[in-house]
Amino acid sequence: MQQRVTNRPPFGIELRFDRSEIDQMCVDELEKAAALPAVPSPVNIESFIGKHFCKDYRYDDLPEGVLGVTAFKANGSIKFVGVSNKLDDDSPSADHRIRSTWAHEAGHCMLHPILFMRDPANRTQAFWEQGTENVTSDRRFLCRDQDFNVQGAICGYDGRWWEWQANRCIGGFLLPKYLVIRALETLLRPSRVTKTPELPEENRRQAESMVSQVFNVSMAVSRIRLAEFFPLGSSAQLTF
Numbered sequence: 193m194q195q196r197v198t199n200r201p202p203f204g205i206e207l208r209f210d211r212s213e214i215d216q217m218c219v220d221e222l223e224k225a226a227a228l229p230a231v232p233s234p235v236n237i238e239s240f241i242g243k244h245f246c247k248d249y250r251y252d253d254l255p256e257g258v259l260g261v262t263a264f265k266a267n268g269s270i271k272f273v274g275v276s277n278k279l280d281d282d283s284p285s286a287d288h289r290i291r292s293t294w295a296h297e298a299g300h301c302m303l304h305p306i307l308f309m310r311d312p313a314n315r316t317q318a319f320w321e322q323g324t325e326n327v328t329s330d331r332r333f334l335c336r337d338q339d340f341n342v343q344g345a346i347c348g349y350d351g352r353w354w355e356w357q358a359n360r361c362i363g364g365f366l367l368p369k370y371l372v373i374r375a376l377e378t379l380l381r382p383s384r385v386t387k388t389p390e391l392p393e394e395n396r397r398q399a400e401s402m403v404s405q406v407f408n409v410s411m412a413v414s415r416i417r418l419a420e421f422f423p424l425g426s427s428a429q430l431t432f
């Protein structure tokens with residue numbers, strides 16, 4: 193993780209993580225909480241948050257358009273985590289949206305306490321006092337619909353980078369790399385040259401639905417994750 197001071201609100205500092213670093217952190221935290229499945233299967237993300245980050249996690253009546261919230265105490269510990277009760281609309285995709293939102297909030301819990309720690313010597317304080325956004329004055333992230341769209345390989349460091357980072361944790365927590373690779377064993381083949389696993393293009397569609405079913409995530413989340421591991425176009429060799 194790199195931390196650098198900026199003159200931009202709301203934090204006055206910016207955190208940077210490599211993609212593989214976030215993935216590793218997610219697996220490490222799941223392991224510490226004994227929440228990493230032994231075989232390819234859905235991660236129980238909700239109970240992981242309760243066991244590992246904050247006992248106060250709940251379905252909440254959040255404002256329209258807000259899917260999740262993570263609130264911090266002044267020492268950087270987590271005050272509470274919430275997911276909108278409006279997400280549970282009995283549609284087949286509701287469970288996927290709920291799980292993605294918990295994973296996104298777990299990302300804030302893991303990566304972002306440092307942004308909320310009170311330190312008078314830290315220039316972040318100036319931005320708090322100005323209250324430029326509720327994120328700083330209320331010391332909480334309110335995560336909206338559009339925040340969940342900043343995914344994929346394009347890094348969001350020119351905008352709401354903290355939301356981009358939390359989105360990276362959806363794949364990190366719900367689709368740990370080695371479990372995904374194990375789930376896909378029958379659809380992969382070793383590269384003739386490097387011997388690293390490849391996903392033949394003709395198997396991609398089947399792989400996406402298999403991952404969606406085995407790990408209980410949406411097709412969109414599955415597709416994005418597989419495109420990270422096996423980029424489209426190239427020979428689809430396993431990367432990073």
Ligand SMILES: [Zn+2]
Pocket residue numbers: 296300333334335336339354355358
């Ligand atoms: Zn968020």
